[in-house]
Amino acid sequence: MGTLREVLPKRLKGIPSQDKPIWLHQAEALPHRNFITSSEKELVDLVRTYGEFTKADFVTYTDYSRTKITSCIDSLLNKKIIIANKATEYSGGRRSKTFGLNGNLGYLAGVDIGATSIDLEIADFSGRLLVRYAEPASVKDGPIKVLGRVCSLLEKMLSENNLSSEKLTGIGIGVPGPVDFSVGTVVSPPIMPGWDRYPVIQTVQQWFPSANVVVDNDVNVMALGEINQGAGKRIPNLIFVKIGTGIGAGIICEGRIYRGSSGCAGDIGHISVNKPGLLCPCGNQGCLETVAAGPAIADRALKAAQAGRSPILLNLYEKNGTILRAEDVGIAAREGDALAIEVIRESGQFIGDVLASLVNFYNPEMIVIGGAVSNLGNLLLSSIRQAVLHRSLPLATRDLKIVFSEIGPDAGVIGAVNLAMDYIFSMSIGSTS
């Protein structure tokens, strides 16, 4: 069976999840692991997604027998992963006990490292927000400084709120660069000097030895935030599009992050929009980012304003100290400035043209637009919608919703908390019964 061994990587015992990273063997030694069997995980996933369940509900919505459900519930109660609640409503028959996730299982930290900011959140296992904090920071300062700051801030947030750092069970981290999820490191990040293959997980684990640490790309993490607590709740097939300094997408496939074969799925900022004029740092011409990301919007508006087409924008430009930002274009558009409106419409059209292709290919149920440029407002959204409806097939757009993020700038931290929780519950030990 030599060939078998070659083609099929040996499975790490105890970690059957498809998301299982290679570096997990390091975390294996950690003390506060809550191992659950795969059948127990199925029950946990149900209460995580839908809230409280009675025993009868579990029998109805799984394929397990009542006996099996009873033994799973007992085991999960024993491990303090779920707790039993008295039924609060009376629906004609006998009141049944309901079971829900034990919020007190521990704390989870969500870390959203942006290009120029750190956003932090501590939550419990029921997803309840305990503390949130944000401060400006430059990712260019390198991993030692940035991660040191993140960890000392987390310690401070825990101690100031009387939360024991030993109960910090998981830390999810989103970073603004490509991540090799299987090994948990940042790989050749364009805007993160010093981070390439830096041991992020090991560093953070030195500060919080009780925590399971997991790292992913920021757009994937934001997509996870949207399907857990944002506009895309419970939607299995979704595309999250972040429009900021760059443009990227997080793909949700059957309720999970889809990363692609090299982990770089969703890199839609470099899809060509057939505008040969503009050179992109990636080496190609006419990438979506060069015409529709924040800097492109500001650039185009500034050039036209300097050519005399918008006194409002020129005014804003001079007031800001000869800087024009994408949000200024939004301000001018809200004041009715014709040029600003035209620039936003054009950008929406470019984004919509690319999304139309992706809708034909991927047929998602929802597209969520997030990132700073989404602040440009409904004009941008309606241009995107119009372009998608015009270019996609009716069957693919019949039930398609294109919406702005509901959790906006919090998508990152919320998603990072959920990344940590997903990760912890992915560490099941298979069905041992």
Place this chain on the structure above:
Amino acid sequence: MGTLREVLPKRLKGIPSQDKPIWLHQAEALPHRNFITSSEKELVDLVRTYGEFTKADFVTYTDYSRTKITSCIDSLLNKKIIIANKATEYSGGRRSKTFGLNGNLGYLAGVDIGATSIDLEIADFSGRLLVRYAEPASVKDGPIKVLGRVCSLLEKMLSENNLSSEKLTGIGIGVPGPVDFSVGTVVSPPIMPGWDRYPVIQTVQQWFPSANVVVDNDVNVMALGEINQGAGKRIPNLIFVKIGTGIGAGIICEGRIYRGSSGCAGDIGHISVNKPGLLCPCGNQGCLETVAAGPAIADRALKAAQAGRSPILLNLYEKNGTILRAEDVGIAAREGDALAIEVIRESGQFIGDVLASLVNFYNPEMIVIGGAVSNLGNLLLSSIRQAVLHRSLPLATRDLKIVFSEIGPDAGVIGAVNLAMDYIFSMSIGSTS
């Protein structure tokens, strides 16, 4: 829990697969069902994908204990789903028994209904081809005539080869139109008059009451053929592109067909290539199909030939009775005809440009090109490759393979057999132990 019931559809007991179609309750009454538990299914999936396994292999490559594996193996042996073989090779230690799928579990039929042909195959559960047959047929004759012909041909193939029709356990059917997989019917098919919402499954089941019948779109079925017995064997994330009268894609995500939220994922023939001139039957302009599908290639070549640019093509056109087909362009290109080469290069470029966007978005490990137009040969393939490499990001193309189908016109029947087998093994009953 009223809200729970609303959001979470009640699960059909005994059918936990995500691919579980709604009409399965009809099939529930069928006699020859081989129910397996979800843990048993995991073992079956391993031997289906990788061949023979020893007990130790199962322990290594799953998360189950040796005890659990032993009980699963015993149960699968009892149900005759797997069989035990003596080890054939001696590797130093004691020879171990290996287990493989029981080829004699029954027969499976693969049916590939094309626009102008019917392709049929009967195979056993080890995937071994027993009989294959093809004949011309017009899908426009409607479902009663076409399905009647399919069923009588299958009956004839079984009886002529002394195969009992009662042992026909599954029939997979690919059709050249959109299929609502959850209900198993063809939906508003453009080239299949009379098929809209026709009860294909029920019709075929009247002929073969012992068989489980499953229907899908032809491109999805071909993609399944490729990952099971073609160029994409064991590749989890793959795009299969069929270039024929139209252009469509079958998407494989984590080893399974991805159908999208309305079942129309992969409809890449109507992605815009920014050629505003050409009107597509879909109502839009500049769809990929209008410049790179078979008829478009033939049209473009013919117009240029009639303008005097290719005596070879004009000659072929007149020899064929004033018809020029895409394959004639291929013939002329192989003879060195400059115009034919140019037309093929252009078409490859258009297809490659669209695929480049999809590579940035989906980051597949492989793209397999199939369908009649792939006969145009390496010139087409190299143009596609060149366009993708030029326009996609290096990380996404580093390990990307773009290849022609290895099983060519047989992808449909091979995929249909696998569709039937997948379907039968999806009918597990959950872990009952």
